[in-house]
Amino acid sequence: MMSPGMVFPAKRTTAQANTPDAETPANNRTTAQQLLPVQQYASEVAEFLRTHKSASVVIIVSDTGSGKTTQIPQILTDKIFDDYFGGPKRKIAVTQPRRVAAVSVATRVAQEFGCKLGEEVGYSVRFDDMSNPQTKIKYMTDGMLVREAQTAWMLEEYNMIILDEVHERSLHTDVLLALTKKASVRRRKFFDRQDKEACAPLKILLMSATMDIERMRTFWKDAPVLYIPGKTFPVTIKYMPAPVDDYTHTAMVAVFQIHREEDPGDILVFLTGQEEIEEMVRRCRQVAKSLPPQQANIQFVPLYAGLTNEAQMRAVSQTAASAHNGHATMRKVIISTNVAETSITIPGVKYVIDSGRAKHKVFTSATGMEVLKVEKISQAQAWQRTGRAGREQAGVCYRLYTEADFNCWPQHPIPEILRCNLSTVLLQVVEMGIEKPLAFPFFDRPEEENLQAAVDQLEWLGALTQKVESGDLVVETTADGKLMAQFPVDPKYARCILRARAHRCTEELLTIVAMLSSDSPFINPAASRTAAAAAHEKFSSNEGDHVVLLNVWRAFRDQKKGNVKASRAWASQNYINLRNLERAEKVRNQLREVCVRKKIDLSSCGGNTTAVRRSLSEGLFMSAAERLPDGSYITVDTRQTVFLHPASCLFKTKPACVVYGTLIRTAKLYVRELCLVEADWIDAVGKEYFLAMRQRMAEKLAGKTTSAAVVAEKGETSDAMEVDGKNADSVI
Template sequence: MLSTSASVKLKKKSQNNENIVNKHSKIPKQKSSSNGNTSKQVKSTNGSSAEKKYQVPPEIIEQKKMLPVYTAREALLKNFRENSSVIIISETGTGKTTQIPQYLYEDGYTQGGMTIAVTQPRRVAAVSIAKRVSQEMGVELGEKVGYTVRFDDKSSQLTRLKYLTDGMLVREAMIDPMLSKYSVIMLDEAHERTLNTDVLFGLLKSVQNKRKNLVKSNPNGKHKELKIIVMSATLDAELFSKYFNNAPVLYIEGRQFPVQIFYTEEVQKDYVDAALVTVLQIHLNTNKEDRSDEEQHGGDILVFLTGRDEIENLEKLLLERIVRFPSGVKKLLVCPIFSALPQEQQMKVFEKAPAGCRKVILATNIAETSLTINGIRHVVDTGVVKSKIYHSTIGIDSLSVIPISKASAKQRSGRAGREYDGKCYRLYTEDIFNRLEESSIAEIKRSNIANVILQLKTIGIDDVLSFDFLERPPIQTVKKSLELLYCLEALDDKGKLTEVGKKMSMFPLDPMYSKTLIKSVEFECLEEVLIIISMLSVESIFFIPKDKAKEVENIKNIFFSPEGDHITLLNVFREYQKVNGSPQWCYDHFINIKSMVKILNIFEQLVKYCMQSKMEMVSCQSDYERIRKCFITGFFLNVAVLQPDKKYKTMADNKEIQIHPSSFLFNVNPQYILFNELTITSKAFARNILPIEPMWLPEVCPKYYGRSPTVQDKSAQQSIKETTEAFKSN
C-alpha cells in the first residue's frame, strides 16, 4: 500500500538510523554495556534478591542510543553535577523523559536509597512512560521503576525511578513537606503550566533552599540536597531560569518532520464554515491524481474546534457534502472526538480508515496534548479554544471561546508532522497570528485557588500572599479564597489552619465539598453524601445523542426526585448498583459507563479517607431532608431565591442567575435553591440544584443567616459581608 515517495522518505529515515547503529556497533559489546546500560545497573543495585531482572533486548539498547538526547548525555550529566537546578528545552521525540532519569540513575543519584521523581500532567503519560522505562532497564514494573497516579500505584520501597502526576507529588508534600526521599525531581511538560506544576515550582524552590541549609549546618545528617530539573517544550526558558536563580538552560534538538503552514488571506467570520471549505479543498485537491500516492491521497485530516456543538454541526455539514461527491472521489469518514463522548465512540478515531476512505477527525483541544492520533498529515486550526476563567471580583467562573496562543498554534500544527511531513491550515491571517499571545494564561492565574491555599497551609506555608509563585495568582483571587476558607471554618480569624481545615485538606475535593462531607456525620447521612459527592465529581454521566432528546425525557423520569438533582443522582447510583453495573442497562439509559466506573473509584477512595479519619459510616435511609440540610454546611453561600420573572437572585450578593437547562429541576422552579456551581456562558447558570427551605438556613448556619431570611431581609447578605470584611482587615 505504501506509495513510492513515502517509501523513499521512510528509507531515508532508516538509512539514517543504520548509520548510527553502525557507528555504535563498532564499540565492543562489553564496553557498550558498561557504558551504563543493563548489566551494570543490575549488578550495582543492592536491592533484595527477590527483585526481578530481565535481559534487555539488544534492539532496545540500540534504540536508546539513536535518540537525540543520547548525544547530549555527558553534557547533561556535567550540568546536573555542577548546578542545583537545570532547565531543559526540548521538542517532542528527543527521548528526554525516558532517558534522562536513567542517566541520573547511572550517575549515582539514587545511592543511599534516594529516589528520582518525574512528574507528568496526565495519568496516562505517567503510566505508559514508566512501563517503557522498566522495559528499557529490564526490571519489573513497580520495583526499581514505578509510577503513582490516583487510583493506581505501582511503586514500592524498591522504586528508584518514579513517574507520577504533578498532583500526586503535591499530595506527597502534604505528608512529607521536605520530600526527603527524593534526590532529584524533574518537572516534565512544564510549559503546560498546570495548576499543580505551578504549585510545585514554589514548593520545590523552597524545599531546595531548606535542604541546602540543613546540609550546610549538618553535612552528615539525614537530609541531602535536592536537584530540580525543569523540562519544557517552548522557549519560556528565561522565565524558568530566572526563577531558579539563573539556572543554566540546555537545548536538545527534536525530531519533527517539517510542517508547511498556510494562513488565510482574509479574516474569517465563520470559522466553522471556513473549516468545512478547507477540509473539502484538502480532500478534493489531493484526490485528483491518478496514482495512488500516499503523499497525495494519504494522510488524515484533523480539525480543531471548540466544543461538542461545533463538532456536531460540522459533522452534519460534511455528511451532506460527502453523499454528493462525484464517483471516483474517495469517501470521507468523519470521526468526532471530545471528552464527553463515550469511550467506544472515541475509539473510532484510532481505527484505520477502510480502503478507499480517508478520515477527517473533528476534535476539541483533547487532540492537542491528551491524545495522539496516528496518520495525521493535515491540520485545520480554527485558532480558537473554549477556556474557563475565574473572575475573582464576582467569584464566578466563565466559559468562553478565546483566541489560542502562539505556543498552542505551534502545538496544533505539530500534530501534522509526527510521522511524515505535513501541512497546517490556519484559518486566520498571518497578521492575527503575529498578534497572538506567546503562551496561554497559566491556570493559576485564571482559577479559583481555594483548594491550593488549603494544601499550602497544610504543608506549612501560612503566608500565602508572599509565597514565591513563578507567576502570582491575582491578589483578589487569593483574598477571595482565604475568605471562603474562613467562612467554611477551615481557617481561624488569624488565617491559621483549624482542625476542620486539616481534615478537609485530606480529601481530594474542593473545600465546599470536603466541608459538606465532614459535616455529614452529624447529619447522619455520610453514606449518601459520599455517593452524591462522587457523582458530582464527574462530568457527563449522561451522554444524550441529539436525536434522542424525546426518549431521554422518559428515562430521566425513572430517576427523577423532586427533592433535587443530588437525590436524583443518588437514585441513578442506587439503580446502577442494583443492576451490578450492567453495560446494557447503562446503554439503555444513556449513561456513560466510563463515568460510572470513575465514580465508583472516587467513592471507594473517599470511603478509605473517611475510615482513616475515623468518620462513622451512617446512612439516612430515605430521610433526604438530612442530605439537603447537610449541603447547606458547605454551600450556604450558594443559595438563591426565586424572583417573579422566574429568574433567581443569590442571597449572598444579589446576583441574577438561572437554573441550567441540564438540571432535572429546570422548569420546576422551587422557591429557594442551593447550587453547587455557577458558570457564565451566555448567562449565569447554576448547576446541580437542591431545593431547600428558608428556615433551614438560620438553623444550619446561624453565623450567616439571621432569624428569618426572606427576600427582603438583607440580614444574610449583611452578616456575610460584615464577617468577611472583619476577616479581610485582619
C-alpha cells in the same frame, strides 16, 4: 449546500520555519532517524548534569519527539546516579500533567530498563499505584505529587524531582514549581547543617518546550539550560489572505480542496466543541456523497473528550491502508477539539487545519462565576497544533486566520492557576505548613484578591483561621480544616461530608460528593432525547439534583448485585453512562477510606433526605439563592440575579430557596446542581457571612458611586453592569 471551492492560494513550495525550535542553534534535521535525539546526545546530557552537579535546578529544553521523558531519567540512573546525588539514594520522580502519559511512559521505560513494571521503574496515579519502596524512577501525575507533599512537603523520598511539560503550566505543576523551590532551599540547609545521612539535597530538573525560558531562568536564579533538538519534520504554514467570518465553512472548503489537490495523508481539523464538530461531520458526509467516484475515498470522524473510549479509538487508529475503489487509499479527516492538541496523538496526520479558536473556562473569584466561551488561542497553542502535522513526515498547516492576526495573539495561554478557584489548592498548601500563602513563591502570582477570596472562603467554611502578623497574612488550619484537606474534593463538599456526621448521613454524602466529582451519569443522545428524558424521570426528585444523584446511585448499587451483563443492560435501558458511575464508585471508595482512616463516623439516614439536604446546606450556604416574584432568583451573598438551569429537576417547581453547586454564564447566568433548602437553615449557618458580605458591599458602594454600582445595589443582572464596561466583581 456548499460547493467545494478554493480558499488557499496555489501550493507554495518553500517550507517556512515551522516551530520555535527551528530557531535554536542545536536544531538540525539531519539526524539518524532510528535514534532519539536524547540518545544521540546522551553523553552531552550526562556531561551537562555533571558539570552542574552543584546546581539545585537545571532546565532541559526540547520540543516534541526528543525522547527526553523516557531517556533522561535512565541516563541519570545509568550513568551518574551513584555520584550525582549527595546522601542516601532514593527515588527520581517524573511528573506528568496527564495520567495516560505517566502510565504509558513508565511501561515503556520499564521495558527498556529490563525490569518488571512497578519495580525499579514504576508509576503512581490516582487509583493505581505501580511502585514499591525500591522503585528508582517513579512516573506520576503532578497532582499525585502534590498529594504526597501534603504529608511530606520536603519530599524526602526523592533525590530529584523532574517536572515534565512545564510549559503547559498545569495547576499542579505550578504548585510544584513553588513547592520544590522552597523544599530545595530547606533541604540544602538541612543537609549542610545536619545529618548528611538522613537527608540528601533535593535536585530539580525542569523539562519544557522552547518557550519562556528566560523567565524560568530568572525564577530559578540563572539555572543552567541545555537545549536538545526535537525530532519533527518541516511543516509548511499557510495563512488566510484575509480574515474569515465562518471558520467552520472555511474548514470544510479547505478539507475538500486538500482532498482534491494534495498528496495522500490524513487531515486533522481543530474546532471548539462537540456540537460544532458533530455538525461539521454531518455536513462533510453530506458533501462527500456528491463527490466523483475517484474522490469518494474519504471518511470523517469526530473526536472530543466526551466520546466513549471506543469512539476515540476509532478516531485515533490508523486508517486502513486497504485499497478503496480499486486503487486509491482512504483519507481520514479527524475533526477534533483541543483534546488532540496534547492529550491524544493521532498517527498518519499530514495536514492540519486550525480554526485558531478553543473554548476556555474563566473563573471570577469575587462572584464564583464561571464562563465557558470560545476565544482565540495563543501562539504557543497554534504551534502545538501545527506540530501535529509533522510527526511522521513533512506536513502542511492551514491556518484559518491571517498572519497579522496571529502576530497579535498572546504568546502563551493564561496559566490555569490564574483562572481557577484557588480554595482547594490553597487548603493543600496551607496543610503542608505554608503559613503565609500570600508569600508562596508562585511562578505566576495569582491576584492577591483571588488568593484572599480563597482564604476568606476557607475561613467561612471553618477550615482555617487568619490573622495579620507584622504586615503578613498568617493562616492556620483548624482541626476540621485538617480533615477537609484529606478529601480530594472542593473544600465546600468536604465540609458537607463533615457536617453529615451531625445529621447521621455520611454514607449518603459520600455518594453525592463522589457523583459530583465525576462526569454526569446521564446520557442525552440528540436522536432519542424524549426516550432518555422518560428513562431519567424515574430518578427524579422534588428535593433537588443531589437527591436525584443519590437515587441513581442506589439503583446502580442494587443492579450491581446482578452480573456485569445485567448492569450494562440496565445502564443502556436507562440512558446511563456506566463508565461515569464506575468512576464515581472509585472516588466514593477513596473518600470512604479517608473517613475510615480519620475515624469519621459512617452512618446512613436511609430515606431521610432532609438530613442530606441539611448537610448540603451547611457546606454550600455561600451559594444560596432566593426566588424573586418573577421566577428568577437572587444570590443571597452577592445579590446577583440568576436563573435555575432548565436541566435541573427543580426547574419547574421553583422553590423559594436553594443552594447550588455552580454558577455559570452561558445564554444567561445559570445556577446548577440545585438542592431545595429552608431559608432558616441558611440563615442559621451563614448569618455572619451574609452580614459581612452586606457590609463589604456597602463599603464598596460608598467608595464608588458609578452607575454600575447603583445597578448592583438594585440587584440587576450583571449583563446590565457589563454595559457600563464593569462587571459585578468591581463593585462587590
